[in-house]
Amino acid sequence: MTRPTMEELRAQLPWRGKYAAPPGTGPEGKTCHDCAYLIYTDYRKRHPKCGRTKYTHGDATTIKTRTAACRLFEAEPAVGGASALGGME
Numbered sequence: 001m002t003r004p005t006m007e008e009l010r011a012q013l014p015w016r017g018k019y020a021a022p023p024g025t026g027p028e029g030k031t032c033h034d035c036a037y038l039i040y041t042d043y044r045k046r047h048p049k050c051g052r053t054k055y056t057h058g059d060a061t062t063i064k065t066r067t068a069a070c071r072l073f074e075a076e077p078a079v080g081g082a083s084a085l086g087g088m089e
């Protein structure tokens with residue numbers, strides 16, 4: 001039996017390096033787009049990245065924002081809503 005190459009191992013875990021955990025293991029119906037950890041790097045054009053990973057400047061760590069959320073998903077904090085104002089308007 002031969003040992004798998006690094007490329008074969010990477011192919012088995014396509015989310016590694018891009019996503020903090022396997023996509024689809026998070027809350028039902030949520031995507032990276034809804035997550036507080038989604039960030040955009042702005043070099044020559046906007047690249048969405050997962051802020052919980054060691055992302056690089058290259059496309060290898062660029063994520064798709066419509067990917068199903070992973071188990072490390074965290075909801076965006078409410079901005080200007082009732083919870084941000086302690087229940088007051």
Ligand code: SF4
Pocket residue numbers: 018019020021026031032035036037038049050051052068069070071072073074
């Ligand atoms: S759901 Fe959030 S933590 Fe998980 S991969 Fe997407 S942006 Fe990263």
